[in-house]
Amino acid sequence: MSDTKRRLLPMLGHTNGKRSAVTCALKCDNACAAAVCNTSSNNYFRDIVSNELSRRAVVGAGAAGALTMLVGANSAAAAPGGARIAPAVAAKRGGGKSKLAFTPIDPVDALVDDFTVPDGYSWRTVIRWGDPLFRNSPGFDANNQTAAAQELQFGYNCDYTDIIEIPGSKGRRAVLFANHEYTNENIMFPPEMPAEEVRATARAAHGLSVVELVRKNKNAPWTYVVGGRLNRRFLMETPYELTGPAAGTEFVKTIDDPSGRTILGTLGNCAGGTTPWGTILSGEENFNGYFVTPGTSDADRRYGLTPSPTGRRWEIDDPRFDTRNAGYANEANRFGYIVEVDPFDPTSTPKKHSMLGRFKHEGANVIVADDGRVVAYSGDDERFDYLYKFVSRNKVRKGNTPADRRANMNLLSEGSLYVARFQGNSVPEIDGTGSLPTDGAFDGVGEWLPLIINNRSAVPGMTTAEVAVFTRLAADKVGPTKMDRAEDVEPNLHTGKVYVACTNNTNRGVGSNTPVDEANPRTRNRDGHVVEITENGGDQTSTRFTWNLLLVCGDPSTNASTYFGGYPADKVSPISCPDNLAFDSAGNLWISTDGQPGTIGYCDGLFRVTLEGRERGRVDQFLAVPRDGETCGPIIHDDEQNVFVAVQHPGEEGSWGAHTSLFPDYVPEWSAPKRGEGALPRPSVIQVFPDERKRQGDDKPGRGRGKGKPRNDENRGGRNNK
Numbered sequence: 001m002s003d004t005k006r007r008l009l010p011m012l013g014h015t016n017g018k019r020s021a022v023t024c025a026l027k028c029d030n031a032c033a034a035a036v037c038n039t040s041s042n043n044y045f046r047d048i049v050s051n052e053l054s055r056r057a058v059v060g061a062g063a064a065g066a067l068t069m070l071v072g073a074n075s076a077a078a079a080p081g082g083a084r085i086a087p088a089v090a091a092k093r094g095g096g097k098s099k100l101a102f103t104p105i106d107p108v109d110a111l112v113d114d115f116t117v118p119d120g121y122s123w124r125t126v127i128r129w130g131d132p133l134f135r136n137s138p139g140f141d142a143n144n145q146t147a148a149a150q151e152l153q154f155g156y157n158c159d160y161t162d163i164i165e166i167p168g169s170k171g172r173r174a175v176l177f178a179n180h181e182y183t184n185e186n187i188m189f190p191p192e193m194p195a196e197e198v199r200a201t202a203r204a205a206h207g208l209s210v211v212e213l214v215r216k217n218k219n220a221p222w223t224y225v226v227g228g229r230l231n232r233r234f235l236m237e238t239p240y241e242l243t244g245p246a247a248g249t250e251f252v253k254t255i256d257d258p259s260g261r262t263i264l265g266t267l268g269n270c271a272g273g274t275t276p277w278g279t280i281l282s283g284e285e286n287f288n289g290y291f292v293t294p295g296t297s298d299a300d301r302r303y304g305l306t307p308s309p310t311g312r313r314w315e316i317d318d319p320r321f322d323t324r325n326a327g328y329a330n331e332a333n334r335f336g337y338i339v340e341v342d343p344f345d346p347t348s349t350p351k352k353h354s355m356l357g358r359f360k361h362e363g364a365n366v367i368v369a370d371d372g373r374v375v376a377y378s379g380d381d382e383r384f385d386y387l388y389k390f391v392s393r394n395k396v397r398k399g400n401t402p403a404d405r406r407a408n409m410n411l412l413s414e415g416s417l418y419v420a421r422f423q424g425n426s427v428p429e430i431d432g433t434g435s436l437p438t439d440g441a442f443d444g445v446g447e448w449l450p451l452i453i454n455n456r457s458a459v460p461g462m463t464t465a466e467v468a469v470f471t472r473l474a475a476d477k478v479g480p481t482k483m484d485r486a487e488d489v490e491p492n493l494h495t496g497k498v499y500v501a502c503t504n505n506t507n508r509g510v511g512s513n514t515p516v517d518e519a520n521p522r523t524r525n526r527d528g529h530v531v532e533i534t535e536n537g538g539d540q541t542s543t544r545f546t547w548n549l550l551l552v553c554g555d556p557s558t559n560a561s562t563y564f565g566g567y568p569a570d571k572v573s574p575i576s577c578p579d580n581l582a583f584d585s586a587g588n589l590w591i592s593t594d595g596q597p598g599t600i601g602y603c604d605g606l607f608r609v610t611l612e613g614r615e616r617g618r619v620d621q622f623l624a625v626p627r628d629g630e631t632c633g634p635i636i637h638d639d640e641q642n643v644f645v646a647v648q649h650p651g652e653e654g655s656w657g658a659h660t661s662l663f664p665d666y667v668p669e670w671s672a673p674k675r676g677e678g679a680l681p682r683p684s685v686i687q688v689f690p691d692e693r694k695r696q697g698d699d700k701p702g703r704g705r706g707k708g709k710p711r712n713d714e715n716r717g718g719r720n721n722k
Contacts, residue, residue: 424518
């Protein structure tokens with residue numbers, strides 16, 4: 001291994017089990033190898049405003065002064081006629097038995113390069129990295145990729161996805177949204193490719209994609225359409241409108257944008273959500289790894305920004321990625337927001353909403369409260385950071401006119417922002433071992449602490465704009481609970497309860513780091529847990545809640561500190577590192593994982609969790625992704641017997657000419673993968689469906705789609721697991 005690669009991989013040899021050090025470097029800039037960002041005592045606040053303004057004064061001296069409301073798989077529920085259901089009404093309908101029957105698969109060893117589905121199910125690729133999107137798009141050529149080609153092709157490493165049917169199409173047309181979190185140049189491009197072209201092509205593989213889908217009928221698989229009217233790529237040159245308190249302030253102005261209202265591009269997009277009005281939300285997460293900064297201010301340290309050269313070295317080509325350059329001191333302040341995209345208007349300008357705060361957003365998910373206001377939940381995916389809630393100032397408009405839609409797209413620009421504090425009711429018994437308290441549950445009460453109330457700062461000594469831009473420091477001051485990486489946060493439309501995936505935190509209780517509490521009860525929490533929140537009185541706008549831990553994850557056969565909502569631990573599928581969440585039509589929770597190879601030694605997968613009745617806490621594994629891969633963006637269309645996932649970074653540990661995965665373009669031989677001509681791993685969106693339907697649909701792609709080679713001709717690439 002070269003010295004350069006070693007410098008970029010400080011986690012090499014320090015990850016658990018079979019976790020990839022490459023993923024640590026490229027996805028989150030080696031966050032676990034860096035100092036903990038949140039060292040606050042939650043009872044003091046160091047003045048950052050003067051530091052930030054003085055830094056800008058020195059470094060920035062050169063600065064120039066017609067769509068029906070519809071429902072996606074991950075969005076809020078709809079009543080007949082398309083109107084939204086408030087959670088209290090949905091709860092009365094209750095949940096039911098899942099419409100998706102399957103026998104859980106066995107765990108799959110982390111080194112297996114297969115996409116594994118239950119007996120009786122098949123899978124196929126919907127779209128892959130590099131597939132052409134437009135009529136003038138070149139086909140994917142692994143050996144001759146260029147930035148110009150990539151701008152016209154599907155991006156890399158899709159995370160959040162949703163599929164929304166186009167009104168009036170009778171279920172035969174839809175749009176697919178996917179974001180593209182990061183790139184792995186080591187396995188994407190041949191070593192002889194010029195470094196400048198590598199950087200430019202990788203930049204073009206970031207961003208977002210919207211793609212039209214078609215199918216013959218509801219029993220046919222979806223195929224994507226080359227040249228679809230709604231197809232769109234969002235690139236690093238795409239302008240975004242900044243909304244909310246930060247817009248137009250001194251904290252976000254640059255030499256290229258002296259108004260502080262237009263930002264080019266989006267970075268590190270992770271999970272997301274679909275709004276009741278049919279737009280898509282996407283969370284800018286690990287943006288810090290793209291910038292060089294002085295690294296001296298409280299804000300730089302709190303957001304993990306450093307003066308070290310970045311791994312991708314975009315600062316070589318574009319001065320805005322080195323905030324020490326004159327006029328660009330604020331550039332990093334322009335990332336870390338929730339992005340809103342209208343997938344049905346390819347000419348629209350996407351938005352970045354500063355009212356929801358600036359931090360490492362895993363995503364945001366919206367629910368309509370009983371009074372008509374909308375509530376968005378979001379987690380900050382950093383060790384010892386926080387859980388947030390936004391409540392809009394205005395109410396959702398239920399009409400279907402363009403004016404109603406435009407009005408609803410402003411809902412996330414005004415309102416109130418809160419951060420969560422948890423209090424356990426068995427605190428003296430929480431000793432870090434994960435032992436269940438004598439009352440039989442990890443549970444307690446909580447409150448939403450105000451940061452902004454009706455567009456005005458609730459944090460002493462900070463303006464509303466400062467709270468919006470330096471949200472982590474504002475939250476430190478009011479004393480919320482430091483969580484074990486709160487990632488996806490999803491409200492359940494059947495009950496109004498809110499579920500929080502806390503992926504892990506191996507620093508919990510280590511040395512001088514924050515000790516355990518009942519909401520984060522394990523020292524060196526490597527497997528993560530899932531929190532269930534019930535808002536006071538079922539009111540999503542309430543500032544009080546009760547909570548419990550639904551799952552304390554791990555492999556119960558080797559780890560006694562696991563808990564599955566009271567369900568027998570010897571009857572569940574082992575699960576670790578919960579990440580993305582979704583619900584089926586019956587209200588069951590679905591969890592995709594990120595990190596199981598490094599904790600329990602199995603490939604990441606997708607799991608169903610029963611939430612009600614005698615089987616509450618039952619975990620059943622539905623699928624497993626190939627080696628080095630991560631399960632992302634689950635979509636559960638169980639009424640149509642369809643499940644979709646995005647497979648991110650398959651074969652992450654490989655290198656050019658020595659790829660460790662060939663997903664999804666396996667050669668036909670079933671027994672062992674062999675290299676096909678030009679084969680390499682390609683992050684993809686996958687559809688899973690029952691075997692009996694695999695020949696009912698048109699297996700031909702939409703106009704111009706490239707064809708992959710299935711691993712198993714009869715099973716469309718799927719390996720069944722009984």
